[in-house]
Amino acid sequence: MDPEEFRRAGHAVVDWIADYWATLGQRPVTSQDPPGALAAALPAGPTADGEPVEAVLADLDALVAPRLTHWQHPGFFGYFPANTSGPSVLGDLVSAGLGxxxxxxxxxxxxxxxxxxxxxxxxxxxxxxxxxxxxxxxxxxxxxxxxxxxxxxxxxxxxxxxxxxxxxxxxxxxxxxxxxxxxxxxxxxxxxxxxxxxxxxxxxxxxxxxxxxxxxxxxxxxxxxxxxxxxxxxxxxxxxxxxxxxxxxxxxxxxxxxxxxxxxxxxxxxxxxxxxxxxxxxxxxxxxxxxxxxxxxxxxxxxxxxxxxxxxxxxxxxxxxxxxxxxxxxxxxxxxxxxxxxxxxxxxxxxxFRALKLWFVLRWYGVEGLRAHVRAGVALAGRFADRVRADDRFVLAGPHPFSLVCFRLAAGDEASAELLSRVNATGRVFLTHTRVGGRYTLRLVVGSPLTTQSHVDEAWALVSEAAGTVLSDAG
Amino acid sequence: MDPEEFRRAGHAVVDWIADYWATLGQRPVTSQDPPGALAAALPAGPTADGEPVEAVLADLDALVAPRLTHWQHPGFFGYFPANTSGPSVLGDLVSAGLGxxxxxxxxxxxxxxxxxxxxxxxxxxxxxxxxxxxxxxxxxxxxxxxxxxxxxxxxxxxxxxxxxxxxxxxxxxxxxxxxxxxxxxxxxxxxxxxxxxxxxxxxxxxxxxxxxxxxxxxxxxxxxxxxxxxxxxxxxxxxxxxxxxxxxxxxxxxxxxxxxxxxxxxxxxxxxxxxxxxxxxxxxxxxxxxxxxxxxxxxxxxxxxxxxxxxxxxxxxxxxxxxxxxxxxxxxxxxxxxxxxxxxxxxxxxxxFRALKLWFVLRWYGVEGLRAHVRAGVALAGRFADRVRADDRFVLAGPHPFSLVCFRLAAGDEASAELLSRVNATGRVFLTHTRVGGRYTLRLVVGSPLTTQSHVDEAWALVSEAAGTVLSDAG
Structure with a gap:
């Protein structure tokens, strides 16, 4: 691939990513396909002769993207976030290009x-x-x-x-x-x-x-x-x-x-x-x-x-x-x-050369931009915690000094586990769990720069609604 | 950085890389600056507010690129190669974008x-x-x-x-x-x-x-x-x-x-x-x-x-x-x-998600493209070894089954070390060394997809010429 072929294909890949980000919020956060779905859809080996980049991008759309857990999705509240950003991707791109x-x-x-x-x-x-x-x-x-x-x-x-x-x-x-x-x-x-x-x-x-x-x-x-x-x-x-x-x-x-x-x-x-x-x-x-x-x-x-x-x-x-x-x-x-x-x-x-992505991030956001990002996460987590605190079906499992909120249903472990399962099945949000003092506990952590107040409010609406059905099914 | 800002800046970064590759052969393979040159040129910390991507690209040109060892350079014959390619960079870009x-x-x-x-x-x-x-x-x-x-x-x-x-x-x-x-x-x-x-x-x-x-x-x-x-x-x-x-x-x-x-x-x-x-x-x-x-x-x-x-x-x-x-x-x-x-x-x-870059590479090149790359490296190494073998100032240090050629000056370790130093000082090629049976030995390994017969012939011309001056200075 010579520099001009790279330039042309590179623009296409950048566009693919921009389009992915622009449509991310409409995708389900996680795949509902069973294990092996992608593996079964792939050929047994590479072809003898090469294929164009467009063929790979088409397979990315058709085969790969639907079988991802979308970590950058505004409804991804699981684990700890592993968030990236445009400047980080670009710094990493320079690193890959320099080799x-x-x-x-x-x-x-x-x-x-x-x-x-x-x-x-x-x-x-x-x-x-x-x-x-x-x-x-x-x-x-x-x-x-x-x-x-x-x-x-x-x-x-x-x-x-x-x-x-x-x-x-x-x-x-x-x-x-x-x-x-x-x-x-x-x-x-x-x-x-x-x-x-x-x-x-x-x-x-x-x-x-x-x-x-x-x-x-x-x-x-x-x-x-x-x-x-x-x-x-x-x-x-x-x-x-x-x-x-x-x-x-x-x-x-x-x-x-x-x-x-x-x-x-x-x-x-x-x-x-x-x-x-x-x-x-x-x-x-x-x-x-x-x-x-x-x-x-x-x-x-x-x-x-x-x-x-x-x-x-x-x-x-x-x-x-x-x-x-x-x-x-x-x-x-x-x-x-x-x-x-x-x-x-x-x-x-x-x-x-990983320092490049850090350099791009620190320079694009500046000190105040980074602070604003962290503060937004803390505030959104606080907003969610307030909802939990105000609802007596729920128990807050402890303080939330950063952007993680831990909570459970007062009704017990089984109800809490069922709640997590139903909320995640909506495909709109993704939360994970832990155990606190032996009790099954849901974790919601805010990290994505795409996550706004409306996403957190939607998460609360889904959690609250699912809690209603879990508790009435159990009752 | 929203998707449209990313699209625009992403195209600029892709262009920057394409231009880097197009001009790579004209750059010195290694920097001649002393330790600390880049560090001294950087500010003490990030700015309070953000800067545009263009500012970072300008610093890449002015500050970073001149202080690199260019691993993808057609005259890089050192260590073992760590070569990339356009499709690999694009696969890695998708990986960074998906996060x-x-x-x-x-x-x-x-x-x-x-x-x-x-x-x-x-x-x-x-x-x-x-x-x-x-x-x-x-x-x-x-x-x-x-x-x-x-x-x-x-x-x-x-x-x-x-x-x-x-x-x-x-x-x-x-x-x-x-x-x-x-x-x-x-x-x-x-x-x-x-x-x-x-x-x-x-x-x-x-x-x-x-x-x-x-x-x-x-x-x-x-x-x-x-x-x-x-x-x-x-x-x-x-x-x-x-x-x-x-x-x-x-x-x-x-x-x-x-x-x-x-x-x-x-x-x-x-x-x-x-x-x-x-x-x-x-x-x-x-x-x-x-x-x-x-x-x-x-x-x-x-x-x-x-x-x-x-x-x-x-x-x-x-x-x-x-x-x-x-x-x-x-x-x-x-x-x-x-x-x-x-x-x-x-x-x-x-x-x-490192499998993506491998996928892009295997599909772009196909089986025959990958074989052609390896065979080209073996053939070019063989061509260089033939030159060494035919020149009685040199000793081939052993067989060269792949794309690495090990050789030294018959005149001894000091002459061989001086030869390496002078060849690398030209900035046109970069070789490394080892010891074989205790003897100081130069290593030339071919790996870059940009390396052609003319680069290997230039490497031999530089080695041969430097050997002449080393031996006459010593004599």
């Missing part, structure tokens, strides 16, 4: 430097502690996701906890990781990958009201492990848990980590974006204790998946933990010590 | 099913063993890179070698990994991440001529470890090593792995693409022994980074090793057992 692989500074100087600078920009935007800036001993890097950030933090922590022996000897003692019972599943997965085993993770109990980690319980767990001869390596605290957006008390947790010399990683995957707004920065109090921190611009900051922003307070420690330097990667810039080679900050060797 | 996060089948049915089907297509295209197809117990998945594929294979192997205890207990014995001294650095990195430590990797010696693993040495290493009470977990064999594209003898290695019950992972990151051509499939003989296999369409199959294709013979084993299922991810499709949730096949939880 730069920035494993080393030398393989993409601008790829590396733009990322370092933008992570400093983001640190400023969120008012993160100075220790995370690249101007000191710290620095930021883009990971694919908070899962990988947790894994990388775990590896840095093992390197520190092992006193230098872990790189060569591996897991030769019982290292332990700590998180609350509300911590994300990726914490257990990271521990398993790193060789601690699921048994190596201590699930610390939470306050039954706030669902935040109990610092005293953390201290007890660390003490018990030390007494047993185990080695506490890392505590993962959460700002905005996946289940209910609970906020762990960092000031108390941080003091305990400092006292016992344990690496503190703070996972703010979703709620970190809230810190662009000064009035929401209370959630980040105590972050100065953290050895590492991450949040996902791809969740609530209009940057397409994947883009997790991860910072460490001591980049030297992380690089030591992860570096392996074969001859074929040696180069003058690396040996000068004057550059960052981001391959040593992550699991894979290769890397895309 | 689907396919961690579960339920969060993107088409995202999951297209990937499964395309990995079956690719398995057919390379004529991989039946055991890797999803129609049986196997199946394929897209990883970001071969590094991650090696890590995931290592985790599956640990789960098997631990007899089910590894998931909970972690590394509680001395598990061992084996690769040749020529194996990729990501194998040691994976072992370190997985908690085996660098000491857990046995670097098996190679045949001094072919640089392929010596099966007898592998057997001895496994026996010695067993005698010491260690647990052999995984052998990573390579088809096309990074240093010289050596091919390990899979039939013999496979028999040893079968005899001792050790997981065999085959890393064909670069050379796997060669198997689209029947005449190059000799390199894959013995693959029927493998428990897992990967190659990178993003290296030599015109699909932009990141796209590593990874297959396992027993998907159940892999899923068991990696799954963690919290309440907030439970859904009816998962519980039916009828679907694939690719989150359990990889390190991170989230995932992009």
């Amino acid at each position: 730069v692989q920035g494993m080393l500074w030398a393989t993409g100087p601008a790829c590396t430097e733009l990322e370092t600078v933008l992570l400093d920009w983001l640190a400023g935007l969120l008012d993160l502690p100075e220790r995370f800036r690249s101007t000191g001993r710290g620095g930021g890097v883009i990971q694919d996701s908070a899962s990988s950030a947790t894994l990388v933090a775990t590896l840095g922590a093992l390197h520190r906890a092992g006193g230098g022996r872990w790189r060569e000897a591996g897991i030769d003692r019982r290292y332990r990781a700590y998180t609350s019972t509300q911590g994300h599943s990726s914490i257990e997965k990271a521990a398993r990958i790193a060789g601690l085993g699921s048994d190596g993770v201590r699930m610390v109990e939470v306050d039954p009201e706030t669902l935040a980690m109990r610092p005293e319980a953390l201290r007890e767990a660390i003490r018990a492990d030390l007494a047993a001869g185990d080695v506490p390596a890392i505590v993962v605290a959460t700002i905005g848990t996946t289940s209910t957006t609970a906020v762990d008390p960092l000031p108390e947790i941080g003091e305990i980590c400092a006292e016992y010399g344990v690496w503190l990683h703070v996972d703010a995957a979703y709620a970190g974006a809230a810190a662009v707004c000064p009035e929401l920065r209370w959630s980040h109090a105590g972050l100065e204790y953290a050895d590492s921190y991450c949040f996902d611009p791809h969740k609530w900051l209009l940057t397409g998946f994947d883009c997790d922003a991860f910072w460490v307070a001591d980049r030297g420690e992380l690089i030591e933990a992860l570096t392996v330097l074969p001859e074929y990667l040696r180069n003058a810039a690396t040996e000068s010590g004057a550059v960052i080679d981001y391959r040593d900050w992550q699991v894979p060797l290769g890397r895309r | 689907v996060q396919g961690m579960l089948w339920a969060t993107g049915p088409a995202c999951t099913e297209l990937e499964t089907v395309l990995l079956d297509w690719l398995a057919g295209l390379l004529d991989l063993p039946e055991r890797f197809r999803s129609t049986g117990r196997g199946g394929g998945v897209i990883q970001d890179s071969a590094s991650s594929a090696t890590l995931v294979a290592t985790l599956g192997a640990l789960h098997r070698a631990g007899g089910g205890r590894w998931r909970e207990a972690g590394i509680d014995r001395r598990y061992r990994a084996y690769t040749s001294t020529q194996g990729h650095s990501s194998i040691e990195k994976a072992a370190r991440i997985a908690g085996l430590g660098s000491d857990g990797v046995r670097m098996v010696e190679v045949d001094p001529e072919t640089l392929a693993m010596r099966p007898e040495a592998l057997r001895e290493a496994i026996r010695a470890d067993l005698a010491a009470g260690d647990v052999p977990a995984i052998v990573v064999a390579t088809i096309g090593t990074t240093s010289t594209t050596a091919v390990d003898p899979l039939p013999e290695i496979g028999e040893i792995c079968a005899e001792y019950g050790v997981w065999l992972h085959v890393d064909a990151a670069y050379a796997g693409a060669a198997a689209v051509c029947p005449e190059l499939r000799w390199s894959h003989a013995g693959l029927e022994y493998a428990d897992s296999y990967c190659f990178d369409p993003h290296k030599w199959l015109l699909t932009g980074f990141d796209c590593d294709a990874f297959w396992v013979a027993d998907r159940g084993e892999l899923i068991e090793a990696l799954t963690v299922l919290p309440e907030y991810l439970r859904n009816a499709a998962t519980e039916s057992g009828a679907v694939i949730d690719y989150r359990d096949w990889q390190v991170p939880l989230g995932r992009r």
Whole structure:
């Protein structure tokens, strides 16, 4: 495909996406087809000779789009959002077009430097502690996701906890990781990958009201492990848990980590974006204790998946933990010590030029545009919560400090599960669920820039109406 | 940014890329600026209000493009190629525009099913063993890179070698990994991440001529470890090593792995693409022994980074090793057992819709188009090697079965290093180096679809001319 063919086909694909976005609100949020519907519609293999792009676009319309869960839909209220935006798509397009692989500074100087600078920009935007800036001993890097950030933090922590022996000897003692019972599943997965085993993770109990980690319980767990001869390596605290957006008390947790010399990683995957707004920065109090921190611009900051922003307070420690330097990667810039080679900050060797999409987003929206987006989400969630609160068929499952509202039917778990099923079956909205204190609980989280007051009001109307039929069917 | 703003800005960005590609051959392949040049040119943070896309494109031209290593340049002959193509960029653009996060089948049915089907297509295209197809117990998945594929294979192997205890207990014995001294650095990195430590990797010696693993040495290493009470977990064999594209003898290695019950992972990151051509499939003989296999369409199959294709013979084993299922991810499709949730096949939880770029590439080029691309690379490398062979100032460092040529100056390491430095300083081409048998060796690998005979002839002219000045300066 030569540049002129690309230009022509590229315009057609851009138009296809613009049309998709323009019609998104009219589509069902999720597919109702059974498993295998798309697979059955595809041929057994590629053709011998090539086909034009138009043929693929036609199949996108006919075969693919109807079998998607539309994450960018204004009625998508599930999981945590993974929202993108026009500028993000365009930044990613430039990245794809340049095709730069920035494993080393030398393989993409601008790829590396733009990322370092933008992570400093983001640190400023969120008012993160100075220790995370690249101007000191710290620095930021883009990971694919908070899962990988947790894994990388775990590896840095093992390197520190092992006193230098872990790189060569591996897991030769019982290292332990700590998180609350509300911590994300990726914490257990990271521990398993790193060789601690699921048994190596201590699930610390939470306050039954706030669902935040109990610092005293953390201290007890660390003490018990030390007494047993185990080695506490890392505590993962959460700002905005996946289940209910609970906020762990960092000031108390941080003091305990400092006292016992344990690496503190703070996972703010979703709620970190809230810190662009000064009035929401209370959630980040105590972050100065953290050895590492991450949040996902791809969740609530209009940057397409994947883009997790991860910072460490001591980049030297992380690089030591992860570096392996074969001859074929040696180069003058690396040996000068004057550059960052981001391959040593992550699991894979290769890397895309992901800073571009972040650059496009930060420049298109500006600081105030990003704040307006977060504030709109918080306000819309508040509006929905008000409806729930005013209706005595429902119970609000806790506070809603960000843009997630957790609620259930007072009638019980079965009714709540049936409610979720009926609401999602309308195809107009998509919500997910969790369990809070053992109770089946619906989650509605606002994130899409397309979601307006009318969409939230429609969601409430559908929930309220479905509740009526669920309760009358049950009655 | 509304759909109409996106349409207008999107056309401008497509045009920017088309113009970049049209002028790529006239740019220097690498930047000559010192570290920090871009960082110093950027402001301290984002502006309060947004800026138009045109402002970002202007900065791309003025600040970013001049500080890149241009991986898609026709004179880029370094590392292994990471080539993209127009259809790949467009497939990736659709993926960014849809913004689907396919961690579960339920969060993107088409995202999951297209990937499964395309990995079956690719398995057919390379004529991989039946055991890797999803129609049986196997199946394929897209990883970001071969590094991650090696890590995931290592985790599956640990789960098997631990007899089910590894998931909970972690590394509680001395598990061992084996690769040749020529194996990729990501194998040691994976072992370190997985908690085996660098000491857990046995670097098996190679045949001094072919640089392929010596099966007898592998057997001895496994026996010695067993005698010491260690647990052999995984052998990573390579088809096309990074240093010289050596091919390990899979039939013999496979028999040893079968005899001792050790997981065999085959890393064909670069050379796997060669198997689209029947005449190059000799390199894959013995693959029927493998428990897992990967190659990178993003290296030599015109699909932009990141796209590593990874297959396992027993998907159940892999899923068991990696799954963690919290309440907030439970859904009816998962519980039916009828679907694939690719989150359990990889390190991170989230995932992009990467199958789209592969789909665009396979359909645009067709089988014969892909074969023509690989054959062109092999022929151009052969043409360069012929020039080297015919010039007695040079030594060919070994065979060149694919599109990599390794060579050095007979005058010695210092002269060869100086040659590389002078050739790269022209800005017309970019080559990298390795060490073969301890000797400093230049690597020239052909991969870009833009590279033609005239580019390879120019590369030879530059190498030959620089050799003249290096040798006369030294003389």
